[in-house]
Amino acid sequence: MNKALSLLAIILFAGAVHAADSERTFITPPGADPKVAPPYSSGVLVKGTFYVSGTLGVDPATGKVPADAEAEVHLVMDSVKQTLERAGLTMADLVSVTIYCTDLDLYDKFNAIYRSYFQDHYPSRAFIGVAKLVRGARFEIAGVAVKPSKSR
Amino acid sequence: MNKALSLLAIILFAGAVHAADSERTFITPPGADPKVAPPYSSGVLVKGTFYVSGTLGVDPATGKVPADAEAEVHLVMDSVKQTLERAGLTMADLVSVTIYCTDLDLYDKFNAIYRSYFQDHYPSRAFIGVAKLVRGARFEIAGVAVKPSKSR
Amino acid sequence: MNKALSLLAIILFAGAVHAADSERTFITPPGADPKVAPPYSSGVLVKGTFYVSGTLGVDPATGKVPADAEAEVHLVMDSVKQTLERAGLTMADLVSVTIYCTDLDLYDKFNAIYRSYFQDHYPSRAFIGVAKLVRGARFEIAGVAVKPSKSR
Numbered sequence: 001m002n003k004a005l006s007l008l009a010i011i012l013f014a015g016a017v018h019a020a021d022s023e024r025t026f027i028t029p030p031g032a033d034p035k036v037a038p039p040y041s042s043g044v045l046v047k048g049t050f051y052v053s054g055t056l057g058v059d060p061a062t063g064k065v066p067a068d069a070e071a072e073v074h075l076v077m078d079s080v081k082q083t084l085e086r087a088g089l090t091m092a093d094l095v096s097v098t099i100y101c102t103d104l105d106l107y108d109k110f111n112a113i114y115r116s117y118f119q120d121h122y123p124s125r126a127f128i129g130v131a132k133l134v135r136g137a138r139f140e141i142a143g144v145a146v147k148p149s150k151s152r
Numbered sequence: 153m154n155k156a157l158s159l160l161a162i163i164l165f166a167g168a169v170h171a172a173d174s175e176r177t178f179i180t181p182p183g184a185d186p187k188v189a190p191p192y193s194s195g196v197l198v199k200g201t202f203y204v205s206g207t208l209g210v211d212p213a214t215g216k217v218p219a220d221a222e223a224e225v226h227l228v229m230d231s232v233k234q235t236l237e238r239a240g241l242t243m244a245d246l247v248s249v250t251i252y253c254t255d256l257d258l259y260d261k262f263n264a265i266y267r268s269y270f271q272d273h274y275p276s277r278a279f280i281g282v283a284k285l286v287r288g289a290r291f292e293i294a295g296v297a298v299k300p301s302k303s304r
Numbered sequence: 305m306n307k308a309l310s311l312l313a314i315i316l317f318a319g320a321v322h323a324a325d326s327e328r329t330f331i332t333p334p335g336a337d338p339k340v341a342p343p344y345s346s347g348v349l350v351k352g353t354f355y356v357s358g359t360l361g362v363d364p365a366t367g368k369v370p371a372d373a374e375a376e377v378h379l380v381m382d383s384v385k386q387t388l389e390r391a392g393l394t395m396a397d398l399v400s401v402t403i404y405c406t407d408l409d410l411y412d413k414f415n416a417i418y419r420s421y422f423q424d425h426y427p428s429r430a431f432i433g434v435a436k437l438v439r440g441a442r443f444e445i446a447g448v449a450v451k452p453s454k455s456r
Contacts, residue, residue, distance in 0.1 A: 018273065021300070023300060039274050040274045040275065040276060041274050042276070043276050047200070049201075051248035051296065053276040053277050054279060095348040098278070098358075100278070100280050104437075111343050121324050122343050124347050125358065126357060126404070126444060128358065128434055129437055130435055131282055131434075133281055134279055134281075140279075144248075175452060191418050191419045192429035194428065198399050201353075203448065205428040205429050206402075206429065206430025206431060284408050285408075292431075292432065
């Protein structure tokens with residue numbers, strides 16, 4: 001009984017994984033006040049396919065994009081990874097990634113860090129130079145992951 | 153016989169939903185002359201996943217993007233909604249949305265209207281500041297929806 | 305035996321189609337040296353859905369985007385087609401295409417060539433005017449294709 005209550009408390013605290021029905025699970029932004037939550041899910045898992053929102057590299061301490069570009073890349077990749085993990089997935093499950101970037105001169109620096117998040121295989125990828133991103137970000141990364149039918 | 157012919161007439165008139173085969177349905181732009189139709193479907197439904205084309209907020213009366221930005225947001229969201237409905241889906245079936253926007257200063261205004269099109273859950277989302285859109289649009293919205301296996 | 309060895313040689317030479325497991329196949333860029341290969345797959349096929357990377361129109365002879373815009377469109381579309389074919393798919397299997405373009409004045413020229421790659425039906429599509437693309441490209445095209453359950 002206590003165990004069940006504790007489990008319930010953990011689920012309520014995490015608060016951010018909603019199984020809308022048997023087919024769809026919505027991952028909401030961590031720490032967001034549901035009353036003023038932004039109008040998107042961090043990711044949606046439906047029938048084994050997980051759609052990851054465009055993700056920014058925001059420093060949790062300041063709530064801002066860091067001055068250093070490489071720090072930003074680590075933050076955005078870590079955030080994508082965490083969103084996947086909250087849905088029970090890993091970076092290895094990513095099959096498609098779109099990188100929106102405001103400064104293509106950062107291409108090589110980005111790639112060096114990006115590589116470190118993958119092992120055997122890379123997802124398909126588009127790398128797009130855009131005009132501007134929310135919160136002055138240099139990078140926004142969206143993706144699609146597919147849950148393996150059984151553990152690999 | 154008459155009934156069958158009437159049904160056929162309705163199908164021909166709607167004209168814009170083509171079941172290419174048992175797995176794929178193509179939704180063509182409404183009102184488009186097939187002889188000079190643009191080279192895209194408004195949406196493609198395949199094995200339960202519906203890919204919605206990048207959609208603009210064009211005023212049907214003028215064929216143009218309206219001067220007022222908020223009117224444009226309503227037009228583009230209504231158009232996405234209509235495309236979904238033509239495939240037998242609803243806004244609640246959207247799992248991923250990409251918003252391309254030429255003016256990020258419109259972010260808050262956009263969100264206020266965007267929220268009104270959803271109820272319990274929001275799709276995953278990317279919001280991207282782009283250089284320019286076709287027809288001088290401020291917004292272009294693409295998405296992916298998944299048909300529920302059974303009615304919710 | 306010789307036949308088996310020849311087949312093996314062909315497979316090793318092509319070298320670029322990796323079945324990571326029974327569910328996922330990674331198509332790597334043709335001709336890329338695996339030691340310095342770029343950090344993406346040209347496409348990933350997973351459970352019948354094929355995610356095509358953002359593709360550029362690079363002249364294989366020079367390794368550069370051609371001066372002529374229409375030549376670039378042919379190169380990029382041919383490259384998308386080849387990636388699909390390497391996964392056992394065709395242009396008719398594309399259900400969604402995103403075109404990133406640095407010069408929207410090329411819209412009509414692009415469409416004329418784009419049409420010639422399709423027959424009965426067009427995929428859904430987004431056409432986005434972006435700030436800049438890798439290698440000075442004017443076009444980058446990504447897409448999603450779905451393998452038919454049986455031959456049509």
